Amino acid sequence: MCKEKTPILESRHLNKVFTAPDGRPLYANNDISLKFYEGETLGIAGESGCGKSTLVRVLSLLEPPTDGELLLFGENVAGLKGEKKRKMRRHIQMVFQDPTDSFSPRMKVKDILCEPLENYGLIKPSEKAAKARELLKMVELPEEFAERYPRSMSGGQKQRVAIARALALEPEILICDEATSALDVSVQKSIVELLVKLQREKHTSIIFICHDVALIRSVSHRTAIMYLGFVVELAEGKKLGRGVCHPYTEALKSAVFSLDMDFEKEIESLDSEIPSPLERPTGCPFRNRCEKCMEICAAERPQLREVEKGHWIACHLYA
Numbered sequence: 516m517c518k519e520k521t522p523i524l525e526s527r528h529l530n531k532v533f534t535a536p537d538g539r540p541l542y543a544n545n546d547i548s549l550k551f552y553e554g555e556t557l558g559i560a561g562e563s564g565c566g567k568s569t570l571v572r573v574l575s576l577l578e579p580p581t582d583g584e585l586l587l588f589g590e591n592v593a594g595l596k597g598e599k600k601r602k603m604r605r606h607i608q609m610v611f612q613d614p615t616d617s618f619s620p621r622m623k624v625k626d627i628l629c630e631p632l633e634n635y636g637l638i639k640p641s642e643k644a645a646k647a648r649e650l651l652k653m654v655e656l657p658e659e660f661a662e663r664y665p666r667s668m669s670g671g672q673k674q675r676v677a678i679a680r681a682l683a684l685e686p687e688i689l690i691c692d693e694a695t696s697a698l699d700v701s702v703q704k705s706i707v708e709l710l711v712k713l714q715r716e717k718h719t720s721i722i723f724i725c726h727d728v729a730l731i732r733s734v735s736h737r738t739a740i741m742y743l744g745f746v747v748e749l750a751e752g753k754k755l756g757r758g759v760c761h762p763y764t765e766a767l768k769s770a771v772f773s774l775d776m777d778f779e780k781e782i783e784s785l786d787s788e789i790p791s792p793l794e795r796p797t798g799c800p801f802r803n804r805c806e807k808c809m810e811i812c813a814a815e816r817p818q819l820r821e822v823e824k825g826h827w828i829a830c831h832l833y834a
């Protein structure tokens with residue numbers, strides 16, 4: 516038996532409830548318990564609106580959970596405010612789908628790259644040029660990009676700058692929220708390979724959000740499948756979708772994506788160090804939160820029927 520590693524970040528029974536425009540509660544995240552480890556990529560997949568972005572906003576301390584615990588380095592940070600929260604946020608950085616949204620068009624790449632370090636008072640003006648060069652090298656972009664503006668870069672180049680910017684603070688956790696979705700397939704692949712390479716060098720924990728289960732399976736050591744705000748399946752990367760699995764996972768596993776790198780072997784060697792994933796939920800696929808599940812489903816999915824043992828499931832997948 517391998518000794519359990521300590522997670523860098525852990526969510527325990529985390530819930531996030533919004534209020535819908537008609538005043539009803541909207542359960543965006545339900546009872547989410549996940550562990551994130553150093554050097555591991557945890558993929559999160561699920562259909563649009565299932566709560567992936569809400570979850571990463573909560574995990575990155577951009578929004579507080581409604582209830583539940585969020586442990587960063589073992590400390591519950593769910594209720595942190597002000598300067599304490601700002602300090603903790605440094606450890607978790609994000610890369611979004613469209614980097615253009617987070618870049619000021621009037622800033623040069625060198626200023627974009629060094630901005631997070633400036634915000635935390637970690638760089639002097641005289642050090643910026645060298646730091647920008649170092650960060651560009653890390654993401655395999657030429658030094659002269661430091662003097663460019665975002666408008667003169669391609670989508671893939673902008674995403675490399677976004678990754679470099681996110682890593683400038685040397686975060687323990689990097690969240691990629693659909694970071695490759697807007698790119699064409701070949702660029703997508705080069706960005707994913709860059710992330711894998713950087714993870715090997717820096718042992719960063721990566722949370723990789725993506726609609727494409729085949730891509731997720733290629734890059735993740737473990738993958739969580741979300742459905743209607745619940746994590747309905749948590750599987751080791753290569754085992755996702757093999758054998759008996761949640762019907763939603765079944766529906767997702769179609770496309771084929773493979774990297775040139777022999778990532779499979781690495782995943783296998785890491786698997787032996789990482790504790791077993793959560794057991795597949797038995798009975799209710801929504802972890803016995805049937806009433807809540809039914810309430811959400813009834814509001815959002817008219818096509819429901821009761822299946823075995825009185826548990827409810829979004830049965831359009833069975834129909």
Ligand SMILES: Nc1ncnc2c1ncn2[C@@H]1O[C@H](COP(=O)(O)OP(=O)(O)OP(=O)(O)O)[C@@H](O)[C@H]1O
Pocket residue numbers: 533534535541543561562563564565566567568569570
């Ligand atoms: N600030 C908010 N106020 C109210 N409802 C919200 C808010 N943010 C998200 N929601 C709702 O929470 C649910 C989950 O949204 P979320 O953006 O997390 O889904 P997602 O899985 O990331 O979707 P996508 O893949 O399309 O980005 C949706 O029903 C959404 O409308």
